[in-house]
Amino acid sequence: MLLGPFGLSITLWAFTLAGRDGLTVLETVGAVALATGSTAVVSVLLQRDRRRAAARAEELHERATRSEILFASSPDPMWVWDVESLRVVEVNDAATRVFGWSRDELLRMTLPELQMDANPRQLRSIAYEGEWNHRRRDGTSVPTVVATSPVLHQGRPARLSLVHDLTAQHDRDARTRAIVDHAADAILTIDLDGRIESVNPAAERMFGFDGADLVGSAVSNLMKAADGGPLDGPLPGLSREVVGIRAGGETFPLELAVREVSLGDRTVSTVIARDITERKALENRLTSQATHDSLTGLPNRLLLIDRLIHALSRAERTGRSLAVLFCDLDRFKVVNDSLGHTVGDALLFETARRFRTAVRTGDTVARFGGDEFVVLVENLADDTDAVRVAEQLTRSLDEVIRIGSHELHVTASIGIAVGRPGRDDAEALVRDADVAMYRAKSGGRARYELFDADLRRQAVERLEIEGALRAGLEHAEFVVHYQPEIDIITGVVVGVEALVRWERPGDAPRSPISFLPVAEETGLIVPLGQEVLQQACAQARRWHAELGPRAPTMWVNVSARQLASLDLIHMVEEAVRTLPTPAALGLEITETDIVPDDDLSRRTMDALVDIGVKLAIDDFGTGFASLSYLWRFPAHVVKIDQSFVRRMEDDREATVLVKAMIEMAHSLGKSIVAEGVETDAQLARLKALGADTAQGYLLGRPQPAAEIDALLQRA
Numbered sequence: 019m020l021l022g023p024f025g026l027s028i029t030l031w032a033f034t035l036a037g038r039d040g041l042t043v044l045e046t047v048g049a050v051a052l053a054t055g056s057t058a059v060v061s062v063l064l065q066r067d068r069r070r071a072a073a074r075a076e077e078l079h080e081r082a083t084r085s086e087i088l089f090a091s092s093p094d095p096m097w098v099w100d101v102e103s104l105r106v107v108e109v110n111d112a113a114t115r116v117f118g119w120s121r122d123e124l125l126r127m128t129l130p131e132l133q134m135d136a137n138p139r140q141l142r143s144i145a146y147e148g149e150w151n152h153r154r155r156d157g158t159s160v161p162t163v164v165a166t167s168p169v170l171h172q173g174r175p176a177r178l179s180l181v182h183d184l185t186a187q188h189d190r191d192a193r194t195r196a197i198v199d200h201a202a203d204a205i206l207t208i209d210l211d212g213r214i215e216s217v218n219p220a221a222e223r224m225f226g227f228d229g230a231d232l233v234g235s236a237v238s239n240l241m242k243a244a245d246g247g248p249l250d251g252p253l254p255g256l257s258r259e260v261v262g263i264r265a266g267g268e269t270f271p272l273e274l275a276v277r278e279v280s281l282g283d284r285t286v287s288t289v290i291a292r293d294i295t296e297r298k299a300l301e302n303r304l305t306s307q308a309t310h311d312s313l314t315g316l317p318n319r320l321l322l323i324d325r326l327i328h329a330l331s332r333a334e335r336t337g338r339s340l341a342v343l344f345c346d347l348d349r350f351k352v353v354n355d356s357l358g359h360t361v362g363d364a365l366l367f368e369t370a371r372r373f374r375t376a377v378r379t380g381d382t383v384a385r386f387g388g389d390e391f392v393v394l395v396e397n398l399a400d401d402t403d404a405v406r407v408a409e410q411l412t413r414s415l416d417e418v419i420r421i422g423s424h425e426l427h428v429t430a431s432i433g434i435a436v437g438r439p440g441r442d443d444a445e446a447l448v449r450d451a452d453v454a455m456y457r458a459k460s461g462g463r464a465r466y467e468l469f470d471a472d473l474r475r476q477a478v479e480r481l482e483i484e485g486a487l488r489a490g491l492e493h494a495e496f497v498v499h500y501q502p503e504i505d506i507i508t509g510v511v512v513g514v515e516a517l518v519r520w521e522r523p524g525d526a527p528r529s530p531i532s533f534l535p536v537a538e539e540t541g542l543i544v545p546l547g548q549e550v551l552q553q554a555c556a557q558a559r560r561w562h563a564e565l566g567p568r569a570p571t572m573w574v575n576v577s578a579r580q581l582a583s584l585d586l587i588h589m590v591e592e593a594v595r596t597l598p599t600p601a602a603l604g605l606e607i608t609e610t611d612i613v614p615d616d617d618l619s620r621r622t623m624d625a626l627v628d629i630g631v632k633l634a635i636d637d638f639g640t641g642f643a644s645l646s647y648l649w650r651f652p653a654h655v656v657k658i659d660q661s662f663v664r665r666m667e668d669d670r671e672a673t674v675l676v677k678a679m680i681e682m683a684h685s686l687g688k689s690i691v692a693e694g695v696e697t698d699a700q701l702a703r704l705k706a707l708g709a710d711t712a713q714g715y716l717l718g719r720p721q722p723a724a725e726i727d728a729l730l731q732r733a
Contacts, residue, residue, distance in 0.1 A: 089108075089110050090110050090111065091110075092110055092112055092180070093112055094112055094180055094181060094182050094183070095109075095110065095112045095113035095115075095116050095117065095180075095181040095183070096109070096110045096112065096113065096178065096179065096180050096181065097109040097110070097113055097124070097178075097179055097181070098169065098171055098176050098177070098178050098179075099128075099129050099176060099177055099179065100171065100174060100175075100176050101142065101174075101175045101176060101177060102174070102175070103128065104128045104129040104130060104138055104141060104142075105127075105128050105129075106124050106125055106127055106128070106129065106132075107125070107171055107176065108125075108171070109121055109124045109125065113181070116154075116160065116181075116183055117132070117152065117153075117154050117155060117160065118154045118155030118156060119155045123155075129141055131153070132152050132153055133150050133151075133152055133153075134150070134151045134152065134153050134159060135150055135151055147164055147165060147166050148163065148164065149161065149162065149163050149164075149184070150162055150163075150164055152181065160183055160185060161183075161184040161185060161188050162181045162182060162183055162184055163181075163182050163184055164179055164180065164181050164182075165179070165180045165182075166178065166179045166180075198218045199218055199219055200219075201218060201220055202220060203220055203290050203291060203292045204217070204218065204220045204221035204224045204225070204289075204290070204291040204292075204293075205217070205218045205220065205221065205288070205289070205290055205291075206218075206221055206232075206237070206288075206289045206291065207279075207286050207287065207288055207289070208237050208286060208287045208289055209284075209286055209287075210284075210285065210286075212236055212237050212238065213234060213235070213236060213237070214232050214233055214234065214235055214236075214237055214240075215233065215286060216229075216233065217229050217232050217233065221291070224262070224264075224291065224293055225240050225262065225263070225264055225265060226264045226265030226266065227240075227265050237289075239263065240262065240263055241260045241261060241262050241263060241272055241274075241291070242260065242261050242263065243260055243261070244258075244259055244260055244261060246261070258273075258274060259271060259272065259273050259274075259294070260272050260273075260274055262291070262293065270293060270295050271293070271294045271295055271297075271298045272291050272292065272293060272294065273291070273292045273294045274289055274290070274291055274292075275289075275290040275292075276288070276289050276290075308320065309321035309324075311370075311384075311385040313363055313366060313367060313385070314366060314367055314370035314385050315370070316370050316374075316383055316384050316385045316391075317382055317383075317384040317385075318384060318385060318386075318387075319384065319386050319387070319392075321384065322382060322384035322386075322392055322394060322448075323444050323445070323448070325382050325394060326342065326394055326444040326447065326448070327444045329394060329396050329437075330437060330439075330442065330443070330444060330447075332396065333396065333437060333438075333439045334439045336397070336439075337439055338396070338397045338398060338399070338439070339398040339399070339400070339401075339403075339404075339436055339437060339438060339439070340394065340395060340396045340397070340398060340436070340437045341394075341395050341398055341401075341403070341404035341407065341434055341435065341436045341437065342392060342393070342394055342434075342435045342437065342447045342448055342450075342451040343392065343393040343395070343404070343407060343408055343411065343432055343433070343434050343451060343466075344390070344391075344392050344432065344433040344434075344435075344448065344451035344452045344454065344455040345373070345390070345391040345392070345393065345411060345430045345431070345432045345455070346389060346390050346391075346430060346431050346432075346455050346459060347365075347366075347369065347389035347428060347429075347430050348428070348429045348430060348431055348459070348463040348464055349463075350362070350365070350388075350389035350428075351389075353365055353426060355619075357424060361421050361422070361424060364421045365419060365421060365426060365428065366385075366389065368419050368421070369391070369415070369419075369428065369430075370383065370385060370391070372414040372415060373391055373393065373411055373414060375414065376407075376410045376411050376413070376414040377393060377395065377407060377410070377411075378395070380396065381393060381394060381395045381396070381407075382394040391430075392448065392451070393407065393411065395407050398436070401434075401436050401468060404434050404436050404468070405434065405466070405468065408432045408434055408466040409466075411430065411432060412429075412430065412432065412464075412466065415428050415429060415430060429463060429464035430464070431455055431458040431459040431463050431464065431465060431466070432455060432458060432465075432466035432467070433450075433451045433452060433453065433454025433455030433456070433457070433458055433466070433467055433469060434451060434454055434466060434467065434468045434469060435447045435448075435450035435451035435454060435469040436468070436469070449477070450469040450473070450474065450477070451469060453469060453473050453474075453476065453477045453480075454466075454467040454468060454469040454473055455467070456539075457473060457476075460535075480536050480539075483532070483533050483536045484536055484540050484542070486522070486533075487533060487536065487537055487540070487542050487546070488542065490520060490522065491542065491545055491546060491549065494549075495520060495521060495522055495523070496518055496519070496520055496521075496546065496549055496550070497518075497519050497521055497553070497722075498516045498517065498518060498519070498550055498553045498554055498557070498723075499516075499517050499518075499519050499720040499721055499722055500514040500515065500516060500517070500557070500720065500721060500722075500723060500726045501514065501515045501517060501713060501718060501719065501720040501721070502514055502570070502713070502717060502718040502726065502729060503515065503570070503573070503691055503711050503712070503713045503717075504711065504712055504713070504717045504718075505710070505711055506701070506704060506705045506709055506710065506711060506712050507705070511570050511726075511729060511730055512570055512571065512711060513570045513571040513572075513573055513604065513691075513711065514570050514571075514572060514573065514726060515573045515574075515575070515606070515713065515720075516550055516553070516554035516557075516572060516573065516574045516575070517530065517575075517720045518530060518534075518546065518549075518550050519720075520533060538577055538578070538579060541579060543577045543579050543580065544577075544579055544580055544583055544585070547574075547575075547576065547577060547580050548589055550574060550575075551574050551589065551590075551593050552593065554572050554574050554603075555572065555593045555594075555596050555597060555603065556596070557572070557723050558572035558597060558602050558603065559596055559597055559598075560723075561730065562597070562598050562602060565730060568730075569602065569730075570730070571601070571602060571603070571604045571632060572602060572603050572604065573604040573605070573606050573634065574603065574604070574605055574606065575605075575606045575608075575636065576605045576606065576607050577608075577611065578608070578611035581607060581611055581619060581622055586622065586626075587622070587625050587626070587629070590603075590605070590626060590629055590631060591629055594629060594630065594631060599630070600629055600630025600631050601630055601631065601632060603631045603632070604631060604632035604633065604634055604654070604655070605626060605631055605632070605633055605634070606634045606635075606636040606657065607623070607633065607634070607635060607636060607653075608636045608637050609635050609636065609637050609638050609639070610637065619651075620650070620651070623651055623652055623653075624652060627652045632654045632655065633651075633652060633653045633654055633655070634653060634654065634655035634656070634657055634691070635651065635653045635655070635656050635657065636657045636693075637657065637659040637693070638656045638657055638658055638659060638679065639658060639659045639661075639662055639675065639679065649686050653688060654688060654689065655688060655689050655690070655691055656679065656683040656688050656689070656690055656691070657690075657691040657692075657693050657713075658676060658679055658680075658690060658691070658692050658693060658709075659693060659694075660693040660694020660695075660714070661694075662675060662676050662679075663676070663692050663693065663694045663695060663700055663704070663714075664694060664696075664700075666700060666703050666704075667697070667699055667700065667703070673703065673707070676692075676704075676707060676709075677707050680707050680708050680709055681708075684708065689710040689711065690708075690709045690710045690711065691709075691710065691711040691712070691713055692704045692709045692711070692712050692713070692714075693713050693714065694713075694714045695712045695713065695714030695715075695716050695717060696714050696715050696716050697716060698716070700714075700716070701716060701717075
């Protein structure tokens, strides 16, 4: 009771309204004036408080409605259970669907009848949260995770439980576990301290440890960095190759793929480890194949150049010289073509072995291809050291090489190029050694040459000649001169040899010896030979038109490259179509280009004979053919080399050899042409020995066709 203004006595009171959801609301409703005439005031206050209470009640009703909707429509089972009795007092439709019980059945059940793993005391004490197994109506178990919250139900303490079915997740986990367990790669989880938390069976097999022994151990016990350093601690984002360590201490190449995984409030690393021993072996084989010769196992050109580049860098730092020795086996083609590629390969293999044993351990012996070997030696005091290496390589081939039933004597021509610190590059050194090797070979083979300034000048000249040759072919700078061949008895011109001449505008004519070796080496001899053949056949056609049967045979030289060319047969067939008879053309093949027992040479020569042209063995006596091989080749003419003709006047042995050549050739039905006749005495001696034809400066120099015309007219 309070005393209000104007002497009013006012009483204040309050009362409690309870909502449907069990919550309580305390409301002050109004006041009553005890004085007369105060009823209206009390009425207003009561109406205002009633409106406020109605609004609050409506809000609570809407909230309860929303909760009911969420409860009923949840895809996961939900139920309300009484804390004291553990009886289920409310369930949603999902609960009946997942567990198979009807609503009425569930409302008659207590929580322990549904939950399979705990007693009532446990349920009340832990508020029924976490993972539990629940029972279906058919007796099967359902793995679940449960979340609860406290509520009031009809004024009594209760719990609202949300039950999520984990069956699908467990199935996924089981599949994942199966995949991990059956994976071929090792799979490990590692904590932030580098400790192993779990491993799969493949990891146990790979590293040779039991899984129980690995869990809790440091990952550094199983692997280390490629450089030998430790792999302690976590491995975030690591994908690289490391070294694996087996239980016995054996190491092996390992490839890691690492990914960080968050597990709630902590992070671990999942490591997939793959044994790449076989892959590394394959990579090494492929690398070796790319950088090594498959026959001999020696480094190839690619690897040699790489080593030479590094060697030059070292030489620049140390001030010591190095050398490149370019070795070419002499007459290897004879062995390869006559005895077969199997014997040839065996010879190359044995040569490689001997070269390796002839040099120091740190030196490089490489095979460039074919019968070419290149040796790189470092840390030389002077050029003499390089020469000693060449002598060692030469001596390594002194002993006969036995391959099956064959005994082979092999020699090598060696070119030496010494590299000076800071002055040379790899390609230039190899090129210089190659040039020196060619000079050694041209000087008689089975010898070595040291590259010098003169050879460098020659190499530059060769490059210039090659360029000029290409331009000369394009601009028709090559012409043909003709040297007569005279019948020794009658003095009649019976043949002419076509000899190429190079007439460059504004330049003196070049000697064939200055450009033919370059043409042969570069392959330009093939188009050059075709040009000579075309000009010679055109001239032969004119002489046959003018002289008829008295026209001389046109002899054209064929080089080794042309003889090995598949186009030679076709080129000759095209040429003889312009002549009155194929026999009007003869082809001279140098004896040194003919390999005994060479099937390819024999087939080519047989094909040329079938066309109808004549064949001559040129420079006979200087190569391998000798008298014993003369019968094997279908030659019509044998041309005795001029070196024998010159020696006849002073050397009785030379006369005996020439006589034997003539008699052997005649007995085989072949005619003889003696080359290089320069004196009357030589001509008389040849006539006495029975030679058929002579050729040389005594009888006529190479001349243009117009001058040969006069000689032919006199005949």
